[in-house]
Amino acid sequence: MRHHNSDVQAIGDGQQVQDDLVSHLKPFRTISGNNQEDQYFTRVNPEKETFWTHVLADGCRLALLWKFGSIYLDTDIISLRSMPFANFTCLEQAGIFNNAALGFPHKHHPFIWNCMEDFVVNFIGHVWGQQGPQLISRMLKKWCQIDNLTAFMGTECNGISLWITSQFYPIPYSSWEKYYIAWKKEDIEQTFSATYGIHVWNFMNSSKKRKLVAGNGSLLEYYFHMYCPTSYRMFIH
16 A cells, blocks of 8 residues: 555564455455355365465455555555655456556445445455456456446546556556567657556566576666665665
8 A cells, every 4th residue: 555654664574464464354254234245254274275375465455555555556666756645446458457556545435335245245365366456457347337348447437536457557568578678768768657656567487586686777677776766776776
């Protein structure tokens, strides 16, 4: 979650982090009042879940946005410029709105509650994206009462802005390696002129483990140097 202060709290050991995240899922227990949430908690076995860490993160961001209201960005998004403090989601690719960047600055927004309901009722943990981008996409269709959201791109739908792809996903996940090659400055300015933050798709790099190389002029190095100067200095030293 993005907050408007400079305090950074250290993260503890892995088990403590998991316990803390699970505690944030408590709002799900009050959903709909028909015991479906209790069935969810009893039927989910983290040890048998294929994507448990990702599913848990999907649920926690919803619970935190519901409880506190804020802007949520994945940790592999580099912020490039200030963004409106407004309700928003962003198109990743045709028909899919990713949950890596979400803005709901006021707590208890009904859309987030609807998403938490769907998270519980339609839980399918072994399907990649079912609890994340697919959830946001299907709930937006219900919220806007339309199957094709194209007409609302770049505008608002019932108080939620549907941002265009270039504002967070100018490079699609299938082309994530472009962040590791050199770019011309004019190409950078043209491609990212409307971008609030770049999603560098760390998950896609989990098997190849490509590294940020100081001095090679890659796009990733450029943005680390420009917008993450403290991290960049630590890296090169």
